[in-house]
Amino acid sequence: MKSSLFEPSNNEITTNEWLSLQNEYMLKARIYPQYDLIAQKGAMVAYQGDVTFAHEGSRDVGQFLKKMMSSDDQPLMRLSGDGEVFLASYKANVHLIQLENDAITINGRNLLAFQSSLQYDLNRVQGAGMLTGGMWNTTIHGVGTAAVVTQGPPVILDCSQQPTFTDMQATIAWSANLRPAVKSSMSAGALIGRGSGEAFQYAFHGPGWVIVQPSELSFPVTA
Structure with missing residues (x-):
């Protein structure tokens, strides 16, 4: 029975799709x-049926070591059983990405969930050693659907025609064939408070695309 207290658009949407937007x-x-389903810890807002939530640990020694080195701030959980789960992250916009033997690299804090049929690993960004703790992101590949979250409507930039530089906090994801580097715009003036405020950016070169959001704010993450 559906409630008549709200607009019809607030009612649950019934679908047979594995992943869908309410x-x-x-x-x-x-x-x-x-x-x-593999999902961001703390993202569950409701569920129906018989669903189990378990910590998603490292699959092998290599991934465990990467997590230790990266101080990875994207804790994951595995959802199993038989039911429906509703996920959200700080009222961020949710987008579905369908992979068909493709690969995509995603900022860990923007990765909401993905089907367990997809493989994933941590990768370090070239030149990130200049930053405290370096810079790591999650690469997923295979066949399946992933959900990412953005603060506002994102834009997809084509990097094929010319070098593309993006704010690190605004960068959501990029095609995994790209190998971004970290570019520094630090100047002597920045040391005395006269910098531009844009000290570091990702630098993308070659055929591919990158997704940016209209915000430089980071999502808080539930540990």
Whole structure:
């Protein structure tokens, strides 16, 4: 029975899709036996049915060491069972990305969820050693659907025609064939408070694309 206290658009949307949008801020994931979902810890806002939530640890020694080196700030959980789970992250816009043997690199804080059929790993950005703790992101590949979150409507930039530079906090994801470097705009004036405020950027060169959001604010992450 649906409530008559709100607008019809607020009612749950029934669908057979594994991943679907209830609205621009909320993802609905259908969980089946043997078809798990990997999601950002703390992103569950509701669920129905018999669903189990478990910490998603490192799959092997190599990934464990990468997490230790990166101080990875994207804790993940595995959802299994038989039911429906509703996910959201600080009222951020949710977008679905379908991968068909493709690969995409995503800022960990913008990765909301992905089907367990997709493989994932941590990768370090070239030249990030100049930053405290370096800079690591999550690369996912294979066949399946991933959900990312952005603060506002994102824009996809084509890097094929000319070098592209993006604010590190505003950068959401990029095609995994690209190998970004970290570019410094630090000047002597910055040392006395006369810098531009744009000290570091990602630098992308070559065929591919990068997604940026209209915000430089980072999402808080639940540990």
